[in-house]
Amino acid sequence: MPTLVRNGEITEDAWTYDVANASSPEAGSILNAEDFTKQHAGELHGVLLDGSVEIEDIIDQVKRAALIAISFAGFADGRGLSLAVLLRSRYDYRGELRAVGEVLPDWTPYMLRSGFDSFELPDSRTAKTAIACMQRMTDHYQGSVSQPSPRFRRSSD
Amino acid sequence: MYRYNQFDQQFVQERVDQYRDQTARYLAGEISDDAFQQLRLRNGLYIQRLAPMLRIAVPYGTISSRQLKVIAEISRNYDKGYGHLSTRQNIQLNWPELEEVPDILADLAEVEMHAIQTSGSCVRNVTTDHFAGVSADEEVDARPYCELLRQWSTYHPEFDWLPRKFKIALNGSRSDRAATAVHDIGIEVRKTPSGDVVLDVYVGGGLGRTPVIGSLIRTGLAERDLLTYVEAILRVYNRYGRRDNKYKARIKILVRAMTPQIFREKVDAEWEHLHDGPGALTDDEILRVKNSFVPPTYADLNNEESLLGTQRLENRHFDAWVENNVDAHKQTGYAIVTLSTKTAGIPPGDVTDIQMDAVADWSDKYGCGEIRISHEQNFVLPDVRQSDLLELFVAAKKQALGAANVGLLTDVICCPGGDYCSLANAKSIPVAEEIQRQFDDYDYLHDLGPLDLNISGCMNACGHHHVGHIGILGVDKKGAEFYQISLGGHAGNNASLGKIIGPSFSRADVTGSIVKLLDVYIQSRVQDETFLDCYRRIGMQRFKERVYANAG
Numbered sequence: 001m002p003t004l005v006r007n008g009e010i011t012e013d014a015w016t017y018d019v020a021n022a023s024s025p026e027a028g029s030i031l032n033a034e035d036f037t038k039q040h041a042g043e044l045h046g047v048l049l050d051g052s053v054e055i056e057d058i059i060d061q062v063k064r065a066a067l068i069a070i071s072f073a074g075f076a077d078g079r080g081l082s083l084a085v086l087l088r089s090r091y092d093y094r095g096e097l098r099a100v101g102e103v104l105p106d107w108t109p110y111m112l113r114s115g116f117d118s119f120e121l122p123d124s125r126t127a128k129t130a131i132a133c134m135q136r137m138t139d140h141y142q143g144s145v146s147q148p149s150p151r152f153r154r155s156s157d
Numbered sequence: 158m159y160r161y162n163q164f165d166q167q168f169v170q171e172r173v174d175q176y177r178d179q180t181a182r183y184l185a186g187e188i189s190d191d192a193f194q195q196l197r198l199r200n201g202l203y204i205q206r207l208a209p210m211l212r213i214a215v216p217y218g219t220i221s222s223r224q225l226k227v228i229a230e231i232s233r234n235y236d237k238g239y240g241h242l243s244t245r246q247n248i249q250l251n252w253p254e255l256e257e258v259p260d261i262l263a264d265l266a267e268v269e270m271h272a273i274q275t276s277g278s279c280v281r282n283v284t285t286d287h288f289a290g291v292s293a294d295e296e297v298d299a300r301p302y303c304e305l306l307r308q309w310s311t312y313h314p315e316f317d318w319l320p321r322k323f324k325i326a327l328n329g330s331r332s333d334r335a336a337t338a339v340h341d342i343g344i345e346v347r348k349t350p351s352g353d354v355v356l357d358v359y360v361g362g363g364l365g366r367t368p369v370i371g372s373l374i375r376t377g378l379a380e381r382d383l384l385t386y387v388e389a390i391l392r393v394y395n396r397y398g399r400r401d402n403k404y405k406a407r408i409k410i411l412v413r414a415m416t417p418q419i420f421r422e423k424v425d426a427e428w429e430h431l432h433d434g435p436g437a438l439t440d441d442e443i444l445r446v447k448n449s450f451v452p453p454t455y456a457d458l459n460n461e462e463s464l465l466g467t468q469r470l471e472n473r474h475f476d477a478w479v480e481n482n483v484d485a486h487k488q489t490g491y492a493i494v495t496l497s498t499k500t501a502g503i504p505p506g507d508v509t510d511i512q513m514d515a516v517a518d519w520s521d522k523y524g525c526g527e528i529r530i531s532h533e534q535n536f537v538l539p540d541v542r543q544s545d546l547l548e549l550f551v552a553a554k555k556q557a558l559g560a561a562n563v564g565l566l567t568d569v570i571c572c573p574g575g576d577y578c579s580l581a582n583a584k585s586i587p588v589a590e591e592i593q594r595q596f597d598d599y600d601y602l603h604d605l606g607p608l609d610l611n612i613s614g615c616m617n618a619c620g621h622h623h624v625g626h627i628g629i630l631g632v633d634k635k636g637a638e639f640y641q642i643s644l645g646g647h648a649g650n651n652a653s654l655g656k657i658i659g660p661s662f663s664r665a666d667v668t669g670s671i672v673k674l675l676d677v678y679i680q681s682r683v684q685d686e687t688f689l690d691c692y693r694r695i696g697m698q699r700f701k702e703r704v705y706a707n708a709g
Contacts, residue, residue, distance in 0.1 A: 076195050076278065078318030082395045085315050090430060104192055106179060113314035137171050141308040149435050151164065152442040
């Protein structure tokens with residue numbers, strides 16, 4: 001069972017993946033993009049996207065989801081980060097943005113700053129490490145989803 | 158040069174603590190080898206054939222005497238007392254212990270240094286003209302823009318996990334000494350007639366297996382748009398660059414697949430959303446960084462033409478050194494000195510702790526405490542009084558840093574090759590040494606004139622063989638080391654890629670083949686035509702005929 005970190009804490013996961021591919025999915029289930037679109041799922045559902053998705057083509061459908069999970073195919077595959085940045089800053093997506101797949105503790109600070117607010121870690125030990133990793137650096141040079149203003153606009157030192 | 162502010166200092170220290178924690182968790186078995194590899198690479202640590210290698214960042218090749226002394230000290234304390242100047246203007250240590258690297262990084266942080274992003278699939282050390290700020294032919298000092306890019310790209314939340322490494326070079330002089338044409342992004346910094354600084358952006362150049370000259374995709378970009386435009390390029394690359402094959406993952410492949418025109422349209426569409434956003438540079442920030450590159454206080458001197466003339470007449474070695482290793486300075490009475498590391502028997506770019514200390518001392522004594530590292534793997538002292546040149550030359554000679562060969566055949570660019578690197582197909586250092594020994598006669602070298610000979614031990618082209626006037630590439634033929642020779646490459650203005658002359662040569666035949674190629678040049682040249690110009694005029698055929706004349 002993966003362990004969920006949400007808003008900086010280990011949290012019980014209320015969402016389930018809809019593996020049965022039901023014709024009328026239950027509230028609180030995460031569907032793949034195709035099913036989500038086909039079944040006109042909405043704000044009671046989540047959608048799972050791959051890092052390689054052409055978000056421009058499906059944004060109108062997936063934007064109404066309460067949760068968007070982005071799957072990382074490998075820990076060094078940064079496409080999901082750009083996808084998250086676009087969802088948050090270009091399309092103003094306000095729902096839960098969850099990192100799933102190859103999510104390792106030392107990668108969560110990048111994800112957090114790119115707009116993710118929840119993370120599926122392999123187990124509770126790695127989840128605790130991830131929380132520590134996300135708290136380590138005090139500030140950064142460039143702007144990000146979590147701090148849109150670059151440091152040079154905030155300080156005169 | 159740029160000095161850290163309180164935040165810069167805090168940042169590198171936190172990054173050291175972070176890496177110390179990562180190393181501890183790795184050693185405790187909590188991080189897999191594969192995952193830790195990615196983490197250590199982003200702090201400059203490779204695991205090589207014989208030992209780990211730590212690549213220390215020297216941002217755009219500028220280092221202070223104090224910093225160089227600390228690196229000399231580190232090489233004594235943690236290594237074997239020497240380091241290596243890389244073709245990305247960095248300094249590498251070849252023998253550190255993995256467990257001690259956090260301590261080395263902590264020592265570096267004390268003097269405003271780090272090893273962040275000197276390896277891995279991320280934005281690497283931004284490079285520029287090693288004469289930036291002092292060269293007589295400079296239009297704009299590119300270093301402030303390099304520093305702005307360094308800060309922006311450091312620990313970037315979105316772009317630290319790109320399909321492949323990403324190299325940016327800037328140039329602000331009439332002579333392109335930064336090889337901008339063969340970088341993922343190359344930026345020409347220039348002044349408009351009204352005095353504004355603008356940027357011309359090239360994308361998709363590179364060496365490696367598929368050498369490409371970059372395509373111009375934007376001219377006249379305003380300074381304030383530097384970071385947002387680069388952000389747009391990187392977002393397109395991060396999303397669409399290939400991740401299925403590392404040999405096709407560089408941005409040059411994407412640009413070629415899309416065509417430069419479509420790539421440009423994608424970037425422009427992305428940039429539309431960014432250029433008025435918070436990422437745009439402010440006048441204050443540009444000024445703040447520019448102000449940290451104000452020239453040192455120069456003395457009011459005269460040019461020393463007659464003194465130098467007499468000294469050169471009396472000492473032909475000094476005369477040759479001034480001719481090749483000394484360049485014109487912006488400031489009257491000063492000169493730029495290149496200290497060549499290319500002496501036969503010493504791997505190109507290798508420098509001992511004693512040499513590093515000596516260079517640091519000379520920069521304090523004869524200059525302004527600043528040193529540059531060139532991508533040709535030499536040291537540069539940017540601010541030397543002309544009246545001190547002879548004394549410096551004599552001192553440099555004693556430390557085997559006085560070779561009068563900058564820009565000549567024996568000023569070889571060479572990767573570490575099969576002696577150190579686990580990627581190499583063949584050795585490169587012994588090939589360089591053989592060539593340097595063969596051509597040790599200065600009069601002959603001088604007669605040959607400007608000649609870039611570049612050697613890489615494998616297709617990854619760290620020795621820039623594609624842009625050598627003569628390029629040598631090590632290849633593996635059924636377990637034996639062979640060498641492919643190419644002609645006509647050039648890294649500067651009007652850049653070009655070398656063409657392979659024909660079948661590869663055994664190691665024993667490499668130097669002999671170079672001798673034949675140079676004979677063809679000497680017999681074919683018109684007046685003082687350079688090797689490159691001669692090749693461009695007469696083409697490959699005559700060289701080819703001579704070099705394969707007795708084969709088979």
